[in-house]
Amino acid sequence: MALILASFCSGLIFGLGLLISGMNEPEKVLGFLDFFGAWDATLAFVMAGAVAVAAAGFALARRRVAPLFAARFGWPSRNDIDAPLLTGSALFGVGWGLAGICPGPALVNLASLTAPIIVFVAAMVLGMFGFELWQRRSVASAGAQSVAVATPSDG
Amino acid sequence: MHNFTPLSGLIGGALIGLASALLMLSAGRLAGVSGILGGLLTASSDRAWRIAFIAGLIVAALVGPLFGAPGAARLSSSNLALYAVAGLLVGFGSRMGNGCTSGHGVCGFARFSMRSITATLVFMGVAVVTVLIVRHGFGG
Structure with a gap:
Protein backbone atom coordinates (compact mmCIF):
# COMPACT_ATOMS: atom_id res chain seq x y z
CA MET A 1 0.00 0.00 0.00
CA ALA A 2 2.88 2.38 0.84
CA LEU A 3 4.35 1.63 -2.59
CA ILE A 4 1.08 2.57 -4.32
CA LEU A 5 0.70 5.77 -2.28
CA ALA A 6 4.31 6.82 -2.96
CA SER A 7 3.85 6.17 -6.69
CA PHE A 8 0.64 8.19 -6.73
CA CYS A 9 2.34 11.09 -4.89
CA SER A 10 5.28 10.96 -7.34
CA GLY A 11 2.86 11.18 -10.26
CA LEU A 12 0.96 14.01 -8.58
CA ILE A 13 4.11 16.07 -7.88
CA PHE A 14 5.43 15.30 -11.37
CA GLY A 15 2.14 16.52 -12.88
CA LEU A 16 2.10 19.68 -10.77
CA GLY A 17 5.66 20.36 -11.90
CA LEU A 18 4.59 20.08 -15.55
CA LEU A 19 1.61 22.40 -14.96
CA ILE A 20 3.58 25.05 -12.99
CA SER A 21 6.44 25.05 -15.52
CA GLY A 22 3.94 25.33 -18.38
CA MET A 23 5.39 22.27 -20.10
CA ASN A 24 1.92 20.76 -20.53
CA GLU A 25 1.21 23.65 -22.94
CA PRO A 26 2.18 22.55 -26.47
CA GLU A 27 2.76 26.19 -27.46
CA LYS A 28 5.38 26.56 -24.73
CA VAL A 29 7.22 23.42 -25.82
CA LEU A 30 7.00 24.32 -29.52
CA GLY A 31 8.25 27.81 -28.59
CA PHE A 32 11.42 26.18 -27.25
CA LEU A 33 11.81 23.89 -30.26
CA ASP A 34 11.34 26.86 -32.61
CA PHE A 35 14.97 27.99 -32.64
CA PHE A 36 14.38 30.09 -35.72
CA GLY A 37 11.23 31.87 -34.55
CA ALA A 38 10.29 33.68 -31.33
CA TRP A 39 12.43 31.38 -29.19
CA ASP A 40 11.21 30.64 -25.64
CA ALA A 41 14.05 29.27 -23.51
CA THR A 42 11.81 28.18 -20.61
CA LEU A 43 12.17 24.43 -21.29
CA ALA A 44 15.93 24.68 -20.68
CA PHE A 45 15.25 26.11 -17.21
CA VAL A 46 12.74 23.32 -16.51
CA MET A 47 15.34 20.73 -17.51
CA ALA A 48 18.03 22.40 -15.41
CA GLY A 49 15.83 22.48 -12.30
CA ALA A 50 14.61 18.92 -12.82
CA VAL A 51 18.04 17.42 -13.52
CA ALA A 52 19.67 19.17 -10.54
CA VAL A 53 17.07 17.94 -8.02
CA ALA A 54 16.81 14.46 -9.56
CA ALA A 55 20.62 14.07 -9.55
CA ALA A 56 20.73 14.96 -5.85
CA GLY A 57 17.93 12.49 -5.10
CA PHE A 58 19.59 9.76 -7.17
CA ALA A 59 22.90 10.33 -5.34
CA LEU A 60 21.01 9.79 -2.09
CA ALA A 61 19.39 6.64 -3.49
CA ARG A 62 22.77 5.23 -4.58
CA ARG A 63 23.90 5.25 -0.94
CA ARG A 64 21.03 3.00 0.06
CA VAL A 65 20.95 -0.78 -0.30
CA ALA A 66 17.26 -0.85 -1.25
CA PRO A 67 14.40 1.59 -1.82
CA LEU A 68 11.93 2.22 1.02
CA PHE A 69 8.98 0.20 -0.29
CA ALA A 70 10.45 -2.25 -2.81
CA ALA A 71 12.99 -5.07 -2.80
CA ARG A 72 15.60 -3.47 -5.03
CA PHE A 73 16.49 -0.46 -7.18
CA GLY A 74 15.55 -0.74 -10.84
CA TRP A 75 18.41 1.32 -12.30
CA PRO A 76 18.64 0.95 -16.10
CA SER A 77 21.48 -1.45 -16.86
CA ARG A 78 22.29 -0.56 -20.46
CA ASN A 79 24.73 2.08 -21.63
CA ASP A 80 25.18 1.07 -25.27
CA MET B 1 11.40 36.07 -26.74
CA HIS B 2 7.70 35.49 -26.13
CA ASN B 3 6.29 34.31 -22.79
CA PHE B 4 9.69 33.46 -21.35
CA THR B 5 9.03 32.30 -17.75
CA PRO B 6 12.35 31.14 -16.24
CA LEU B 7 11.25 31.27 -12.57
CA SER B 8 8.11 29.14 -12.87
CA GLY B 9 10.15 26.92 -15.20
CA LEU B 10 12.80 26.37 -12.52
CA ILE B 11 10.21 25.78 -9.79
CA GLY B 12 8.15 23.38 -11.91
CA GLY B 13 11.34 21.66 -13.04
CA ALA B 14 12.49 21.22 -9.45
CA LEU B 15 9.14 19.55 -8.67
CA ILE B 16 9.62 17.17 -11.63
CA GLY B 17 13.08 16.34 -10.28
CA LEU B 18 11.69 15.86 -6.78
CA ALA B 19 9.01 13.49 -8.09
CA SER B 20 11.67 11.49 -9.97
CA ALA B 21 13.84 11.28 -6.85
CA LEU B 22 10.84 10.27 -4.72
CA LEU B 23 9.84 7.46 -7.09
CA MET B 24 13.38 6.06 -7.08
CA LEU B 25 13.85 6.35 -3.31
CA SER B 26 10.45 4.85 -2.48
CA ALA B 27 9.65 2.41 -5.30
CA GLY B 28 13.11 1.94 -6.83
CA ARG B 29 11.65 2.90 -10.20
CA LEU B 30 12.79 5.37 -12.84
CA ALA B 31 10.24 8.12 -13.54
CA GLY B 32 10.03 7.59 -17.31
CA VAL B 33 6.46 8.18 -18.37
CA SER B 34 6.63 6.23 -21.65
CA GLY B 35 8.19 3.27 -19.84
CA ILE B 36 5.63 3.39 -17.04
CA LEU B 37 2.71 3.55 -19.49
CA GLY B 38 4.26 1.09 -21.93
CA GLY B 39 4.83 -1.42 -19.13
CA LEU B 40 1.06 -1.60 -18.68
CA LEU B 41 0.70 -2.95 -22.22
CA THR B 42 3.11 -5.83 -21.74
CA ALA B 43 2.19 -8.85 -19.66
CA SER B 44 3.84 -7.63 -16.49
CA SER B 45 2.62 -8.29 -12.98
CA ASP B 46 3.67 -4.95 -11.49
CA ARG B 47 0.73 -2.96 -12.75
CA ALA B 48 -0.51 -1.28 -9.53
CA TRP B 49 2.31 1.25 -9.01
CA ARG B 50 2.20 2.17 -12.72
CA ILE B 51 -1.52 2.88 -12.58
CA ALA B 52 -1.03 4.87 -9.35
CA PHE B 53 1.67 7.06 -10.94
CA ILE B 54 -0.47 7.73 -14.04
CA ALA B 55 -3.50 8.50 -11.84
CA GLY B 56 -1.31 11.01 -9.98
CA LEU B 57 -0.43 12.75 -13.26
CA ILE B 58 -4.10 13.08 -14.24
CA VAL B 59 -5.27 14.13 -10.76
CA ALA B 60 -2.59 16.86 -10.78
CA ALA B 61 -4.48 18.69 -13.53
CA LEU B 62 -7.68 18.44 -11.49
CA VAL B 63 -6.31 19.62 -8.12
CA GLY B 64 -3.66 22.00 -9.50
CA PRO B 65 -6.12 24.86 -10.09
CA LEU B 66 -7.27 24.58 -6.45
CA PHE B 67 -3.76 25.59 -5.37
CA GLY B 68 -3.25 28.31 -7.93
CA ALA B 69 -1.48 26.14 -10.54
CA PRO B 70 -2.83 26.07 -14.09
CA GLY B 71 -5.11 23.22 -15.17
CA ALA B 72 -4.92 21.00 -18.24
CA ALA B 73 -4.05 22.74 -21.51
CA ARG B 74 -6.83 23.40 -24.01
CA LEU B 75 -5.68 22.06 -27.35
CA SER B 76 -6.99 23.34 -30.64
CA SER B 77 -9.37 20.80 -32.14
CA SER B 78 -8.80 22.07 -35.68
CA ASN B 79 -6.31 19.38 -36.58
CA LEU B 80 -7.22 15.99 -35.11
CA ALA B 81 -5.36 14.12 -37.87
CA LEU B 82 -2.13 15.84 -36.84
CA TYR B 83 -2.61 14.73 -33.23
CA ALA B 84 -3.31 11.17 -34.39
CA VAL B 85 -0.11 11.00 -36.46
CA ALA B 86 1.96 12.70 -33.76
CA GLY B 87 0.55 10.40 -31.06
CA LEU B 88 1.40 7.27 -33.08
CA LEU B 89 4.98 8.48 -33.61
CA VAL B 90 5.41 9.48 -29.95
CA GLY B 91 4.08 6.11 -28.75
CA PHE B 92 5.99 3.88 -31.18
CA GLY B 93 9.19 5.95 -31.09
CA SER B 94 9.41 6.31 -27.31
CA ARG B 95 9.02 2.53 -26.86
CA MET B 96 11.50 1.69 -29.59
CA GLY B 97 14.01 4.20 -28.17
CA ASN B 98 13.27 3.01 -24.62
CA GLY B 99 12.35 6.42 -23.26
CA CYS B 100 11.12 9.96 -23.71
CA THR B 101 11.67 13.43 -22.28
CA SER B 102 11.28 12.23 -18.68
CA GLY B 103 13.18 8.92 -18.72
CA HIS B 104 16.01 9.85 -21.12
CA GLY B 105 15.80 13.63 -20.69
CA VAL B 106 15.43 14.32 -16.97
CA CYS B 107 16.44 11.00 -15.39
CA GLY B 108 19.08 10.13 -17.99
CA PHE B 109 20.91 13.44 -17.57
CA ALA B 110 20.59 13.11 -13.78
CA ARG B 111 22.25 9.66 -14.02
CA PHE B 112 24.94 11.01 -16.41
CA SER B 113 23.99 8.19 -18.84
CA MET B 114 25.63 8.63 -22.25
CA ARG B 115 22.92 6.40 -23.79
CA SER B 116 20.14 8.67 -22.51
CA ILE B 117 22.00 11.89 -23.27
CA THR B 118 22.51 10.68 -26.85
CA ALA B 119 18.81 9.78 -27.15
CA THR B 120 17.81 13.21 -25.81
CA LEU B 121 20.08 15.04 -28.26
CA VAL B 122 18.62 12.98 -31.13
CA PHE B 123 14.94 13.54 -30.32
CA MET B 124 15.48 17.19 -29.48
CA GLY B 125 17.43 17.79 -32.66
CA VAL B 126 14.83 16.00 -34.80
CA ALA B 127 12.03 17.92 -33.06
CA VAL B 128 13.77 21.25 -33.78
CA VAL B 129 14.09 20.30 -37.46
CA THR B 130 10.43 19.19 -37.53
CA VAL B 131 9.27 22.54 -36.12
CA LEU B 132 11.57 24.34 -38.56
CA ILE B 133 9.95 22.54 -41.50
CA VAL B 134 6.36 22.91 -40.23
CA ARG B 135 6.62 26.58 -39.21
CA HIS B 136 9.14 28.02 -41.60
CA GLY B 137 9.12 25.70 -44.61
CA PHE B 138 12.17 23.96 -45.98
CA GLY B 139 14.02 27.21 -46.65
CA GLY B 140 14.00 28.31 -43.00
Whole structure:
Protein backbone atom coordinates (compact mmCIF):
# COMPACT_ATOMS: atom_id res chain seq x y z
CA MET A 1 0.00 0.00 0.00
CA ALA A 2 2.88 2.38 0.84
CA LEU A 3 4.35 1.63 -2.59
CA ILE A 4 1.08 2.57 -4.32
CA LEU A 5 0.70 5.77 -2.28
CA ALA A 6 4.31 6.82 -2.96
CA SER A 7 3.85 6.17 -6.69
CA PHE A 8 0.64 8.19 -6.73
CA CYS A 9 2.34 11.09 -4.89
CA SER A 10 5.28 10.96 -7.34
CA GLY A 11 2.86 11.18 -10.26
CA LEU A 12 0.96 14.01 -8.58
CA ILE A 13 4.11 16.07 -7.88
CA PHE A 14 5.43 15.30 -11.37
CA GLY A 15 2.14 16.52 -12.88
CA LEU A 16 2.10 19.68 -10.77
CA GLY A 17 5.66 20.36 -11.90
CA LEU A 18 4.59 20.08 -15.55
CA LEU A 19 1.61 22.40 -14.96
CA ILE A 20 3.58 25.05 -12.99
CA SER A 21 6.44 25.05 -15.52
CA GLY A 22 3.94 25.33 -18.38
CA MET A 23 5.39 22.27 -20.10
CA ASN A 24 1.92 20.76 -20.53
CA GLU A 25 1.21 23.65 -22.94
CA PRO A 26 2.18 22.55 -26.47
CA GLU A 27 2.76 26.19 -27.46
CA LYS A 28 5.38 26.56 -24.73
CA VAL A 29 7.22 23.42 -25.82
CA LEU A 30 7.00 24.32 -29.52
CA GLY A 31 8.25 27.81 -28.59
CA PHE A 32 11.42 26.18 -27.25
CA LEU A 33 11.81 23.89 -30.26
CA ASP A 34 11.34 26.86 -32.61
CA PHE A 35 14.97 27.99 -32.64
CA PHE A 36 14.38 30.09 -35.72
CA GLY A 37 11.23 31.87 -34.55
CA ALA A 38 10.29 33.68 -31.33
CA TRP A 39 12.43 31.38 -29.19
CA ASP A 40 11.21 30.64 -25.64
CA ALA A 41 14.05 29.27 -23.51
CA THR A 42 11.81 28.18 -20.61
CA LEU A 43 12.17 24.43 -21.29
CA ALA A 44 15.93 24.68 -20.68
CA PHE A 45 15.25 26.11 -17.21
CA VAL A 46 12.74 23.32 -16.51
CA MET A 47 15.34 20.73 -17.51
CA ALA A 48 18.03 22.40 -15.41
CA GLY A 49 15.83 22.48 -12.30
CA ALA A 50 14.61 18.92 -12.82
CA VAL A 51 18.04 17.42 -13.52
CA ALA A 52 19.67 19.17 -10.54
CA VAL A 53 17.07 17.94 -8.02
CA ALA A 54 16.81 14.46 -9.56
CA ALA A 55 20.62 14.07 -9.55
CA ALA A 56 20.73 14.96 -5.85
CA GLY A 57 17.93 12.49 -5.10
CA PHE A 58 19.59 9.76 -7.17
CA ALA A 59 22.90 10.33 -5.34
CA LEU A 60 21.01 9.79 -2.09
CA ALA A 61 19.39 6.64 -3.49
CA ARG A 62 22.77 5.23 -4.58
CA ARG A 63 23.90 5.25 -0.94
CA ARG A 64 21.03 3.00 0.06
CA VAL A 65 20.95 -0.78 -0.30
CA ALA A 66 17.26 -0.85 -1.25
CA PRO A 67 14.40 1.59 -1.82
CA LEU A 68 11.93 2.22 1.02
CA PHE A 69 8.98 0.20 -0.29
CA ALA A 70 10.45 -2.25 -2.81
CA ALA A 71 12.99 -5.07 -2.80
CA ARG A 72 15.60 -3.47 -5.03
CA PHE A 73 16.49 -0.46 -7.18
CA GLY A 74 15.55 -0.74 -10.84
CA TRP A 75 18.41 1.32 -12.30
CA PRO A 76 18.64 0.95 -16.10
CA SER A 77 21.48 -1.45 -16.86
CA ARG A 78 22.29 -0.56 -20.46
CA ASN A 79 24.73 2.08 -21.63
CA ASP A 80 25.18 1.07 -25.27
CA ILE A 81 24.04 3.21 -28.18
CA ASP A 82 22.25 0.97 -30.68
CA ALA A 83 20.12 1.45 -33.79
CA PRO A 84 16.70 1.11 -32.08
CA LEU A 85 17.71 3.82 -29.58
CA LEU A 86 18.57 6.24 -32.40
CA THR A 87 15.68 5.31 -34.73
CA GLY A 88 13.12 5.30 -31.95
CA SER A 89 14.32 8.63 -30.58
CA ALA A 90 14.19 10.15 -34.07
CA LEU A 91 10.59 8.94 -34.61
CA PHE A 92 9.66 10.26 -31.18
CA GLY A 93 11.28 13.59 -32.08
CA VAL A 94 9.14 13.94 -35.22
CA GLY A 95 5.94 13.32 -33.22
CA TRP A 96 7.03 15.64 -30.43
CA GLY A 97 7.88 18.38 -32.93
CA LEU A 98 4.55 17.98 -34.76
CA ALA A 99 2.31 18.28 -31.67
CA GLY A 100 4.50 19.72 -28.89
CA ILE A 101 3.26 16.93 -26.62
CA CYS A 102 5.23 14.09 -25.05
CA PRO A 103 3.88 11.27 -22.84
CA GLY A 104 3.92 13.09 -19.46
CA PRO A 105 2.04 16.22 -20.59
CA ALA A 106 -0.31 14.03 -22.69
CA LEU A 107 -1.49 12.19 -19.55
CA VAL A 108 -1.73 15.42 -17.51
CA ASN A 109 -3.82 17.06 -20.24
CA LEU A 110 -6.02 13.97 -20.54
CA ALA A 111 -7.84 15.39 -17.48
CA SER A 112 -9.51 17.93 -19.80
CA LEU A 113 -11.21 15.07 -21.71
CA THR A 114 -11.34 17.09 -24.93
CA ALA A 115 -11.26 15.49 -28.39
CA PRO A 116 -7.67 16.47 -29.39
CA ILE A 117 -6.02 15.03 -26.29
CA ILE A 118 -8.15 11.88 -26.35
CA VAL A 119 -7.12 11.35 -29.98
CA PHE A 120 -3.45 11.96 -29.11
CA VAL A 121 -3.39 9.61 -26.10
CA ALA A 122 -5.34 6.89 -27.95
CA ALA A 123 -2.89 7.11 -30.88
CA MET A 124 0.07 7.10 -28.47
CA VAL A 125 -1.16 3.93 -26.72
CA LEU A 126 -1.83 2.38 -30.13
CA GLY A 127 1.72 3.27 -31.20
CA MET A 128 3.13 1.68 -28.04
CA PHE A 129 1.04 -1.41 -28.58
CA GLY A 130 2.08 -1.48 -32.21
CA PHE A 131 5.72 -1.51 -31.15
CA GLU A 132 5.11 -4.44 -28.81
CA LEU A 133 3.52 -6.44 -31.65
CA TRP A 134 6.23 -5.45 -34.11
CA GLN A 135 8.94 -6.41 -31.65
CA ARG A 136 7.34 -9.78 -30.88
CA ARG A 137 7.09 -10.53 -34.59
CA SER A 138 10.67 -9.57 -35.34
CA VAL A 139 11.94 -11.51 -32.32
CA ALA A 140 9.95 -14.56 -33.44
CA SER A 141 11.29 -14.39 -36.99
CA ALA A 142 14.88 -13.78 -35.90
CA GLY A 143 14.87 -16.83 -33.69
CA ALA A 144 15.22 -17.39 -29.98
CA GLN A 145 18.71 -15.89 -29.68
CA SER A 146 17.31 -12.38 -30.05
CA VAL A 147 15.06 -12.64 -27.00
CA ALA A 148 17.88 -11.26 -24.85
CA VAL A 149 17.41 -7.91 -26.63
CA ALA A 150 14.18 -7.34 -24.71
CA THR A 151 15.74 -5.56 -21.75
CA PRO A 152 14.29 -3.31 -19.05
CA SER A 153 13.34 0.16 -20.15
CA ASP A 154 15.54 3.22 -19.60
CA GLY A 155 12.45 5.25 -18.94
CA MET B 1 11.40 36.07 -26.74
CA HIS B 2 7.70 35.49 -26.13
CA ASN B 3 6.29 34.31 -22.79
CA PHE B 4 9.69 33.46 -21.35
CA THR B 5 9.03 32.30 -17.75
CA PRO B 6 12.35 31.14 -16.24
CA LEU B 7 11.25 31.27 -12.57
CA SER B 8 8.11 29.14 -12.87
CA GLY B 9 10.15 26.92 -15.20
CA LEU B 10 12.80 26.37 -12.52
CA ILE B 11 10.21 25.78 -9.79
CA GLY B 12 8.15 23.38 -11.91
CA GLY B 13 11.34 21.66 -13.04
CA ALA B 14 12.49 21.22 -9.45
CA LEU B 15 9.14 19.55 -8.67
CA ILE B 16 9.62 17.17 -11.63
CA GLY B 17 13.08 16.34 -10.28
CA LEU B 18 11.69 15.86 -6.78
CA ALA B 19 9.01 13.49 -8.09
CA SER B 20 11.67 11.49 -9.97
CA ALA B 21 13.84 11.28 -6.85
CA LEU B 22 10.84 10.27 -4.72
CA LEU B 23 9.84 7.46 -7.09
CA MET B 24 13.38 6.06 -7.08
CA LEU B 25 13.85 6.35 -3.31
CA SER B 26 10.45 4.85 -2.48
CA ALA B 27 9.65 2.41 -5.30
CA GLY B 28 13.11 1.94 -6.83
CA ARG B 29 11.65 2.90 -10.20
CA LEU B 30 12.79 5.37 -12.84
CA ALA B 31 10.24 8.12 -13.54
CA GLY B 32 10.03 7.59 -17.31
CA VAL B 33 6.46 8.18 -18.37
CA SER B 34 6.63 6.23 -21.65
CA GLY B 35 8.19 3.27 -19.84
CA ILE B 36 5.63 3.39 -17.04
CA LEU B 37 2.71 3.55 -19.49
CA GLY B 38 4.26 1.09 -21.93
CA GLY B 39 4.83 -1.42 -19.13
CA LEU B 40 1.06 -1.60 -18.68
CA LEU B 41 0.70 -2.95 -22.22
CA THR B 42 3.11 -5.83 -21.74
CA ALA B 43 2.19 -8.85 -19.66
CA SER B 44 3.84 -7.63 -16.49
CA SER B 45 2.62 -8.29 -12.98
CA ASP B 46 3.67 -4.95 -11.49
CA ARG B 47 0.73 -2.96 -12.75
CA ALA B 48 -0.51 -1.28 -9.53
CA TRP B 49 2.31 1.25 -9.01
CA ARG B 50 2.20 2.17 -12.72
CA ILE B 51 -1.52 2.88 -12.58
CA ALA B 52 -1.03 4.87 -9.35
CA PHE B 53 1.67 7.06 -10.94
CA ILE B 54 -0.47 7.73 -14.04
CA ALA B 55 -3.50 8.50 -11.84
CA GLY B 56 -1.31 11.01 -9.98
CA LEU B 57 -0.43 12.75 -13.26
CA ILE B 58 -4.10 13.08 -14.24
CA VAL B 59 -5.27 14.13 -10.76
CA ALA B 60 -2.59 16.86 -10.78
CA ALA B 61 -4.48 18.69 -13.53
CA LEU B 62 -7.68 18.44 -11.49
CA VAL B 63 -6.31 19.62 -8.12
CA GLY B 64 -3.66 22.00 -9.50
CA PRO B 65 -6.12 24.86 -10.09
CA LEU B 66 -7.27 24.58 -6.45
CA PHE B 67 -3.76 25.59 -5.37
CA GLY B 68 -3.25 28.31 -7.93
CA ALA B 69 -1.48 26.14 -10.54
CA PRO B 70 -2.83 26.07 -14.09
CA GLY B 71 -5.11 23.22 -15.17
CA ALA B 72 -4.92 21.00 -18.24
CA ALA B 73 -4.05 22.74 -21.51
CA ARG B 74 -6.83 23.40 -24.01
CA LEU B 75 -5.68 22.06 -27.35
CA SER B 76 -6.99 23.34 -30.64
CA SER B 77 -9.37 20.80 -32.14
CA SER B 78 -8.80 22.07 -35.68
CA ASN B 79 -6.31 19.38 -36.58
CA LEU B 80 -7.22 15.99 -35.11
CA ALA B 81 -5.36 14.12 -37.87
CA LEU B 82 -2.13 15.84 -36.84
CA TYR B 83 -2.61 14.73 -33.23
CA ALA B 84 -3.31 11.17 -34.39
CA VAL B 85 -0.11 11.00 -36.46
CA ALA B 86 1.96 12.70 -33.76
CA GLY B 87 0.55 10.40 -31.06
CA LEU B 88 1.40 7.27 -33.08
CA LEU B 89 4.98 8.48 -33.61
CA VAL B 90 5.41 9.48 -29.95
CA GLY B 91 4.08 6.11 -28.75
CA PHE B 92 5.99 3.88 -31.18
CA GLY B 93 9.19 5.95 -31.09
CA SER B 94 9.41 6.31 -27.31
CA ARG B 95 9.02 2.53 -26.86
CA MET B 96 11.50 1.69 -29.59
CA GLY B 97 14.01 4.20 -28.17
CA ASN B 98 13.27 3.01 -24.62
CA GLY B 99 12.35 6.42 -23.26
CA CYS B 100 11.12 9.96 -23.71
CA THR B 101 11.67 13.43 -22.28
CA SER B 102 11.28 12.23 -18.68
CA GLY B 103 13.18 8.92 -18.72
CA HIS B 104 16.01 9.85 -21.12
CA GLY B 105 15.80 13.63 -20.69
CA VAL B 106 15.43 14.32 -16.97
CA CYS B 107 16.44 11.00 -15.39
CA GLY B 108 19.08 10.13 -17.99
CA PHE B 109 20.91 13.44 -17.57
CA ALA B 110 20.59 13.11 -13.78
CA ARG B 111 22.25 9.66 -14.02
CA PHE B 112 24.94 11.01 -16.41
CA SER B 113 23.99 8.19 -18.84
CA MET B 114 25.63 8.63 -22.25
CA ARG B 115 22.92 6.40 -23.79
CA SER B 116 20.14 8.67 -22.51
CA ILE B 117 22.00 11.89 -23.27
CA THR B 118 22.51 10.68 -26.85
CA ALA B 119 18.81 9.78 -27.15
CA THR B 120 17.81 13.21 -25.81
CA LEU B 121 20.08 15.04 -28.26
CA VAL B 122 18.62 12.98 -31.13
CA PHE B 123 14.94 13.54 -30.32
CA MET B 124 15.48 17.19 -29.48
CA GLY B 125 17.43 17.79 -32.66
CA VAL B 126 14.83 16.00 -34.80
CA ALA B 127 12.03 17.92 -33.06
CA VAL B 128 13.77 21.25 -33.78
CA VAL B 129 14.09 20.30 -37.46
CA THR B 130 10.43 19.19 -37.53
CA VAL B 131 9.27 22.54 -36.12
CA LEU B 132 11.57 24.34 -38.56
CA ILE B 133 9.95 22.54 -41.50
CA VAL B 134 6.36 22.91 -40.23
CA ARG B 135 6.62 26.58 -39.21
CA HIS B 136 9.14 28.02 -41.60
CA GLY B 137 9.12 25.70 -44.61
CA PHE B 138 12.17 23.96 -45.98
CA GLY B 139 14.02 27.21 -46.65
CA GLY B 140 14.00 28.31 -43.00
